[in-house]
Amino acid sequence: MAPPVKNAVRAAAAPTEEWSSQPEVTAAHPPKNAAGDGDRRPISTVLIIIAMQTEALPLVNKFHLSEDIDGSLFPKGVPWVRYHGIYKELHINLVWTGKDSILVEFSKFGCVLAGVDSIGTISASLVSYASIQALKPDLIINAGTAGGFKAKGACVADVYLVSNVAFHDRRIPIHVNYLYGIGARQTFSTPNLIDELNLKVGKLSTGDSLDMSPQDEVLILANDAVVKDMEGAAVAYVADLLSVPAIFIKAVTNTVDGQKSIAEEFLQNLIAVCTTLAQTVSQVVDFISGVYQIIGIRKSTSVYRKLYINTDEYYILKIMYQFA
16 A cells, blocks of 8 residues: 655546546645535544444444433434444444334243344434434444355355445336336445455345345346345435445355355354454454545545545545536
């Protein structure tokens, strides 16, 4: 990795053909505390969104986070749980979607309520929106487990940084509504992070079922997915809507196209894989806390948002301009 150049701001990657016709945008020595498109602000708040308690607790312990017990951050009655703390000068907020107590469990002691993790796209969308509104994060990390495809080279315990997300169970076969249903998006690009940590990269497909129906399989193959989860594309949709950079870290608990039962393999490997997931997320946060180089270029539907990091003051500079 090239060393930083003092008092300079450098592009994260060479311009692609899609925007090479645009005028070059430079940002050396922007005005301090500039507003608008040249707004510079510290990387201070990281939001980690997680769907399962088993996925969350290793990170809570790793970052020494405390549970927010007063419940004032979110609307009354929601099960969402926030853990927070300071780690290497970063404000870490881990929000877990919590337990849904709707399940009624019968045992020898009678009928009792037993909470289950609030997994899936609905809870993920709601908690993402509420957390962004309340916490104003500079970066979102959606961390979680996923199924992997052997045909694409995925193995149990592999950890992927997701390059693209899409849905595979929103089938709307009506003209352009089809594209809306798929909801394909490129995630926030972090080439230096990938190189530094030697991370695997792959596409993610999201749906609200653990198993895979024949209809799901057709769309998952069309999405060219390496991993499959139940939250990622929903988090990406909200993050894109509210213009917050988001990255997605997925650890493989089971092979979707293997011979074993998906549910059995998932449960068998869950705890061990969550430990591996936590190690990778920790490395990513360490990188973010110490980075003094460019972390990427992100495309949205109306603007390109180039992110740079200055070498003598730790901040993000956002430069936005229209493209054809």
